[in-house]
Amino acid sequence: MRELSEFAPVELLVCTTCRRGLPIEDDAQRPGTLLHKALEQADLPTGVELKAVECLSNCDQGCSVVLRGGPSRWTFVYENLNEADDVDVIVEGATKYHATADGLVPWRERPVHFRKNCAARIPPIGA
Amino acid sequence: MRELSEFAPVELLVCTTCRRGLPIEDDAQRPGTLLHKALEQADLPTGVELKAVECLSNCDQGCSVVLRGGPSRWTFVYENLNEADDVDVIVEGATKYHATADGLVPWRERPVHFRKNCAARIPPIGA
Numbered sequence: 001m002r003e004l005s006e007f008a009p010v011e012l013l014v015c016t017t018c019r020r021g022l023p024i025e026d027d028a029q030r031p032g033t034l035l036h037k038a039l040e041q042a043d044l045p046t047g048v049e050l051k052a053v054e055c056l057s058n059c060d061q062g063c064s065v066v067l068r069g070g071p072s073r074w075t076f077v078y079e080n081l082n083e084a085d086d087v088d089v090i091v092e093g094a095t096k097y098h099a100t101a102d103g104l105v106p107w108r109e110r111p112v113h114f115r116k117n118c119a120a121r122i123p124p125i126g127a
Numbered sequence: 128m129r130e131l132s133e134f135a136p137v138e139l140l141v142c143t144t145c146r147r148g149l150p151i152e153d154d155a156q157r158p159g160t161l162l163h164k165a166l167e168q169a170d171l172p173t174g175v176e177l178k179a180v181e182c183l184s185n186c187d188q189g190c191s192v193v194l195r196g197g198p199s200r201w202t203f204v205y206e207n208l209n210e211a212d213d214v215d216v217i218v219e220g221a222t223k224y225h226a227t228a229d230g231l232v233p234w235r236e237r238p239v240h241f242r243k244n245c246a247a248r249i250p251p252i253g254a
Binding site for chain 2: 013053055056057058064066068075076077118119120121122123125
């Protein structure tokens with residue numbers, strides 16, 4: 001078994017402009033921003049870098065995040081995430097993704113929300 | 128103005144396993160495979176490489192394609208594409224994407240189908 005440190009670092013991209021379909025006042029913090037803040041406080045493993053991004057263009061199914069990590073891993077987009085309820089789901093999914101070389105966590109080991117709310121997956125660049 | 132040849136090559140990934148929500152017999156060709164075949168015959172510009180991929184995991188909104196191209200371009204996933212009607216749309220969208228350094232075709236210049244059927248966009252790796 002290989003050490004995790006042999007694998008490429010992982011990026012967890014969070015769309016911070018997401019309104020999650022809600023009518024948000026201009027001076028209020030958006031659900032995507034709140035999700036990013038919650039993840040800053042969460043227990044993400046070393047090797048998973050949290051990044052704020054503007055608009056993943058999946059606005060009707062937000063909040064959304066992306067997991068990607070180097071030229072050998074599949075990239076995944078997950079949707080319908082709630083800033084209040086789904087932080088643990090994202091941490092679990094990111095941790096398991098980080099522990100793979102190719103990004104493909106076995107189906108039954110993926111968080112149920114991830115199984116049911118995958119917007120898209122994109123093959124590795126180096127495949 | 129820079130020459131197109133200065134930009135990184137573009138990949139057009141087509142999900143060939145897509146059933147486009149139809150009940151497809153086991154021995155029949157799938158809509159995704161037919162879309163890939165139609166694009167093989169289409170007038171894609173030099174520098175856009177067509178690639179068949181298995182399952183982009185956007186099955187409910189297929190057929191789906193991905194446009195990506197090097198570390199400086201945004202990646203886009205487009206959905207609800209029909210193998211019979213949308214080949215020209217994909218060629219137009221891929222051609223315009225290829226003509227950008229960052230993958231961001233101005234909104235009004237994008238094919239209408241692309242504007243209305245973007246499943247997700249993912250920022251450049253090198254950004």
